[in-house]
Amino acid sequence: MRFRENFNAFMSNRYGADQFGRFLSVFALILLVADLFIPGLAGKIIAAIVLLVLAFVIFRMFSKNTVQRNKENIVYLKIKNWIVSRFVNFKRRFKDRKTHRYFKCPTCKTSVRVPKGKGKIRITCPRCAATFIRKS
Ligand SMILES: [Zn+2]
Incomplete structure (x- = not known):
């Protein structure tokens, strides 16, 4: 109970989770699974990328600069929507x-x-x- 109150107070002016954070988390998870099958230096590089991405996700969640974090999320959503609409168009053209x-x-x-x-x-x-x- 006490912990929850403290935690809520701690998070109150921080950014938290958003779509970009969720995308990066899934991206890191996929890399992590791929890393299990990749030996040697390439595997080590991928492990380092996973750590960097996760560090960035955590940094964004606890960040107090919510304006900047929100800007990043908007850029992410724009790129995502562009790719999705490209794919939908391609599917429709192929269909007819x-x-x-x-x-x-x-x-x-x-x-x-x-x-x-x-x-x-x-x-x-x-x-x-x-x-x-x-x-x-
Ligand atoms: Zn025209």
Whole structure:
């Protein structure tokens, strides 16, 4: 009871856990498991990386500079969302690769999806209304 109160007071103005911390913890865990199968110098280097990552995770949790820690988390979330959306797009393109084609608008670089096999067509970009001709 006493310990919990003390601990809560200790943590009250500290950063704690976030998505970036969780990602780094999982990353360290995966490296740790991989390290079991990697002998020699490479194994030692991986063990050192695991220690560094865990030290960084602990440092972030106990950090009082919550503004900076939050900035790091936002950068992490941006990168993660970019990768996830890339993957989702790739999956969708692969799924309808037989029925649709994708073209990049030459003006604004937006990706435009058109039905396949219609010959030469004039495409109007839904975002900037530029038109261009492509073979579908
Ligand atoms: Zn456009």
